[in-house]
Amino acid sequence: MNTFGALFRMTVIGESHGQMVGVVVDGCPAGVPLDLAAVQVQLDRRRPGRSLLSSSRDEKDRVRVLSGLHGGRTSGAPLTMVIDNGDIDSSSYEQFRHIPRPGHADYPASVRYGGHNDHRGGGQFSGRLTASLVMAGAVARQVLSCHGIEIAAHTLEVGGIRAPDLSFDQVVAGNCTSETGCADSPTAARIEEAILEAREAGDSLGGVVEGRARGVPPGLGDPLFHKVDAYLGQLLLSIPAVKAVAFGDGFSAARMRGSEHNDPYEVRDGLIVTSTNHAGGVLGGLTTGMPLVAQVVIKPTSSIAREQRSVDLRTMQPTTLRVGGRHDPCIVPRAVPVVEGAFAVVLLDLLLRRGADVHLEADHGRNHPGRPKDGRGDR
Secondary structure (H helix, E strand, O other): OOEEOOOOEEEEEEOOOOOEEEEEEEOOOOOOEOOHHHHHHHHHHHOOOOOOOOOOOOOOOOOEEEEOEEOOEEOOOOEEEEEEOOOOOOHHHHHHHOOOOOOOOHHHHHHHOOOOOOOHHHHHHOHHHHHHHHHHHHHHHHHHHOOOOEEEEEEEEEOOEEOOOOOHHHHHHHOOOOOOOOOOHHHHHHHHHHHHHHHHOOOOEOEEEEEEEEOOOOOOOOOHHHOHHHHHHHHHHOOOOEEEEEEOOHHHHHHOOHHHHOOOEEEEOOEEEEOOOOOOOEEOOEEOOOOEEEEEEEOOOOOOOOOEEEEEOOOOEEEEEOOOOOOOOEOHHHHHHHHHHHHHHHHHHHHHHOOOOOOOOOOOOOOOOOOOOOOHHHO
16 A cells, blocks of 8 residues: 555655656645745755765656645645656666566565566655655644654764764754765765765665654554554655664663663653653653654665676576666665655654644744753753
């Protein structure tokens, strides 16, 4: 299925080498003054062809609204947004009908759809469809901002090169200035060098994107099967190339004691907060009011220029292939706005499911318990 969400629902449409890629958003509150320039800003952050760190596919990715917008505000009808596919070169993909690429969905997709799937550019399995999530998330975060909820993500690690702990404000200030998506300048320089080295070697790198949200009110979510971390994790794991998601301290918690991992409660400015945030803003599947923090593990780009082993499905004999075409030497930088989009879609859906009064005008005076300004709690 290509639809996600309960009350704020998005349906992804299109293929990598089809006419367009888009999203249909149903359940967006009517009357939202939609800033399309802000939507475009997020798309531009994900857009290919910006530097040697990404694919050379030159797409403008200009958002067009086909329905659901009237007089500059959402009308309550399904909001349909699309970007056109212009710079398409499908010539290098024909061989992959019969010789599946290692690391790609070519073989299981052929089995699942009886060979009728669009193999060009990966079809519906392509990372290009993450633009749909970026568009839906850009709409959601405009509503969330009116509730004092802010979202930011950045490249935490690439190829074993890891950024230091940064505050939320440092992430916001830094990740817009780096092609790597890393908010720490010294680390960004090292990451850029590593990506270019991998590209020169015909190889690729993976890494970690850290996503955060602050201003999130406590009590969102439900226990057991609709936990916030399970729900957000589902959408994050739906992003192509994502192999793992961890909240708070994540896998590091396995090496800690309870006395180290528990977050002590305290009162700060009349609000209940925790002095640390090892839990990443979620306990029992409910938001705690502290910043929501998740690390998203992204595998190395599967399409590499090196010779790889495969099988010719026509003869069932071993063979080799080289993947041509235009591909990212590292997907991580372009995944940063996609992770932010996932946070926004899930949080707005959770607000609507709780029956929140969704305000449509900015209220920057709100002061949720999830907005401590310094210390580890800001993570």
